[in-house]
Amino acid sequence: MTRNKELWIELVGAALEQLVKDKGLDAGSFAPEQLQTEVPPNPELGDLAFPMFPFAKVFRSAPPAIAEAVVELLPEEHRSAVTTAGGYLNIRFNRAGLVQETLKAVQEQGEAYGSSKAGAGVRVMIEFSCPNTNKPLHLGHLRNDALGESTARILSFAGADVRKVNLINDRGVHICKSMLAYLKFGNGATPESSGLKSDHFVGDYYVRYNQWAAEDPSAEPAAKEMLRAWEQGDPETLELWKLMNKWAIDGIWETYRRTHVSFDAVYYESETYLLGKAEVLKGLASGAFYQDPDNSVWADLSDIDLDKKVLLRSDGTSLYLTQDIGTAITRHNDWPFDRMVYVVASEQIYHFKVLFHVIKKLGHDWAANLHHLSYGMVNLPEGKMKSREGTVVDADKLLDELTELAAGEIREKAREDAVGDVRATAEKIALGALHYYLLQTTPNKDMIFNPEASLAFSGNTGPYLQYTGARISSMLAKAQAQGYRLDAEFDAGELNLDSEWDLVRRIAEFPSLVAAAAENYNPSALTGYLYELAKSFSGYYHDVPVLQAGTEEQRAARIALCVAVRRTLANGLQLIGVPFLESM
RNA sequence: GCGCCCGUAGCUCAGCUGGAUAGAGCGUCGGACUUCGAAUCCGCAGGUCACAGGUUCGAAUCCUGUCGGGCGUACCA
Incomplete structure (x- = not known):
């Protein structure tokens, strides 16, 4: 093409x-x-x-x-x-020639069809998720995870050497708050004794703390005091911290497994939060930064038309920005990347602008290769999610609801026997619905999460794509049962319908779409493409007989086309975190 | 105040580096299962692309301004 x-x-x-x-x-x-x-x-x-x-x-x-x-x-x-x-x-x-060329390419490349060597050797580190250990994941994390995981897969498919990293926010006063509430109200309970998923167990104490703090002014200073104890290495505080962190992280990892999200390296803020200070002092020595009479250290950002920014407090302690400086430099030493992508919500655009510039001021040329993949807020039809009003959508609960709904659909259509494991299939459909819904919107834009629409399995949805794949699979299985080979020779000249050309054209476009999605860090380019591919196929499937084609030659060619559609669909779905299903 | 982002059908969203009649899904209404899976397919209706200028042979797309919304502008993270 x-x-x-x-x-x-x-x-x-x-x-x-x-x-x-x-x-x-x-x-x-x-x-x-x-x-x-x-x-x-x-x-x-x-x-x-x-x-x-x-x-x-x-x-x-x-x-x-x-x-x-x-x-x-x-x-x-x-x-x-x-x-x-x-x-x-x-x-x-010359359509026949292109049909031949395209279907052959899919046949030969199989799972690799659509991949490229465009980014070969380029080392890309991508950071995403970055949960706090005081509460379970919510809808906002799901968008972040979907974007991060999908972008990583796309980059990797486009030839890059990708390293996915997570930075767990496991320290700070907010972590102490759940610990404090546990000490005060927990009575030695455990996730096991209460029958709760361990991160939810921890999260409940964070909620409990906020209730308590609303009535009792002594709560706030107590939390600060606990943070001080933690920083001084108080053994009892550390022990409780370790215990509750383990609960939180174990639970969060269960959700990652469930959503098919994984990491190549995990950093913990408790281990990295002191890293930036030395770098900032180096910058002070080299004249990149300056010091106020009260000893605080500042970066002058007037060269990029911004104000000034504190890098070290007057008492010498670090800030969030300081940590990120240290973490970035450490990571670049650990695994010298060519590019680094931070998947973080758009509220932090300013933060990253400053961070990248400060790193540049420290003399690191690679600062130019740092990229903030910022994404918009996830809102509800009623407005913003607010933890105080309890409108935050919990990730596990949402997945449970979606799964239950999908299972109901399977039962309603009497597909239990056909799918085998109803629960596992329902879970994959739920994941398909969720990931497709979250990745459909251009990352940059805010989106409205409509629970009802996300639960829908028809129209422009993940399950629609899965259903298309399942129908092709079912048909091809039938073809094989009838003795036809899926990799047989075929005559491209048999595929001369406009609908067939339309499908081939789309299949041939796939590699360049992957490349564009990789270049722009934009999975939503693929969701739209895959929907149109599936829609085009659905029309074809409806109008044109494949197994009942007029001649042997025609049947062989159409089977080859269906095989290529399925392959492209499957490869594409993998990239956007929508599980491919043989049957549903 | 200043900075960044967004504004496309009733709702949720596409629309590639400017190009031929601005597209989907949902919802409404109406059709299609003795035929490869109807979680499907086909059709009808629905638009001053927020508004006003500008650049161009040509603008939803680029520039400026206005209005509306979001976010940011901490010795918080």
Whole structure:
């Protein structure tokens, strides 16, 4: 497909250069780079279009006339593929050749179809999730996780050497709050004794603390006092901290497993929070930063039109920004990356702008390769999620509800026997619905999470894609049962329906879509693509018999097409965290 | 106040580096299961692309301004 495009760009470019000569114009009045291409809005017009409007002025002639003139200048043997319409020059590709080429490529590459070596050797570190250990994951984390995991898979598929990292926020006054409430109200209970998932168990004490603090002014200073004890290494405090952190982290990891999220390295803030201080002092020594009379250390950011920023408090202690400086430098030493992506909500845009600049001021050129993949807030139809009003959507609970609903759907359709393990299948459908819903929206934008819509399994949803895959699978299984091979030779010339060309065209586009998604860190480019692929196939499936095709040759070719659709769909779904299902 | 982001159908969202009649899903209404899975397919209706200027042969897309919404602007994280 790309090769065809390039061939035509060359041909048309040469024709235009010839036209320049014929008209006796300056050679500089046309440069091949000016040539633009697009896809005609209607397939009947062709497969590739060149607008001639930009050249009207140069040639002092109307675009349609230029188009006609260009056709005359094209090599004889290529002219039959060209038509003109308005100011456009439309090209129709040799479809049979492309069909053959595309389906072969899928057949040969299999699970690797769509991958590339474009990013080969590029080391990308991607940080995401970064939970607190005082409460379970909620809907906001789910968007973060989906984005991070998916982006990592896409980058990796595009050839990069990817390292996924998590930074657990396991220290600070908010952690002490749940510990304090546990001491005061826990009576030695454990997750086991109370029958709760361990991170929820911890989270309940955090809620309990806030209730208590609302009535009792002594709660706040007690929490601060506990933090002080923790920082001084008080054994009892540390022991409780370890216990409750383990509960929280174990529970959080259960949710990761459930959502198919994983990490290559995990950093703990309790181990990294002191790292930045030395770097900041180095910066002070080198003159990158300055010190106030009260001993606080500052960065002057007027060179990027920002104010100034504290890097060390007057008592010498670190801040959030300080830690991030240290963590970044440590990570770059641990695993020298070419690029680093931080998947963090858009509220922190300013923070990262400052962080990257400060790292640059410290003399690290790689600061230019740091990227904040910022994503918008997840809101509810009623408005923002508010923990105080209890409207925060809990991740586990949401997954349970989705799973229950999917299981109900399976039972209602009497598919229990066909799917085998109802629970496991329902869980995968739930995950498909959730991830697709979260990745559908452009990362940058805020989104509204409508629980009812996310629970829907029809229309533009994850389960729709899964269903399409399941139907193809079921049909192909039937084909095999009837003795047909899925990797048999076929004659591409048998696939001459417009609907078949439409499918092939989309399949052929897949690799470039993956590459674009990788380049822009944007999984939503794939969700839209996969939906259209599935929709196109659903129409085909409805209208065109495959197993009952008119001839053996036709059947073989159509089976090959279905195999390629399924492969592309499966590879794409993997990238957006939607489990592929043989049966549902 | 200043900075960043967003504003497309009743609702939720697409719309690639500007290009041919602005697209989906949901919802409404109406069709299609003796046929490879109806979690499907097909059709009808629904738009001043927030508003006003500008650049361009051509603007939802780029620039400026206005209005509306979100976020940020801590010796919090």
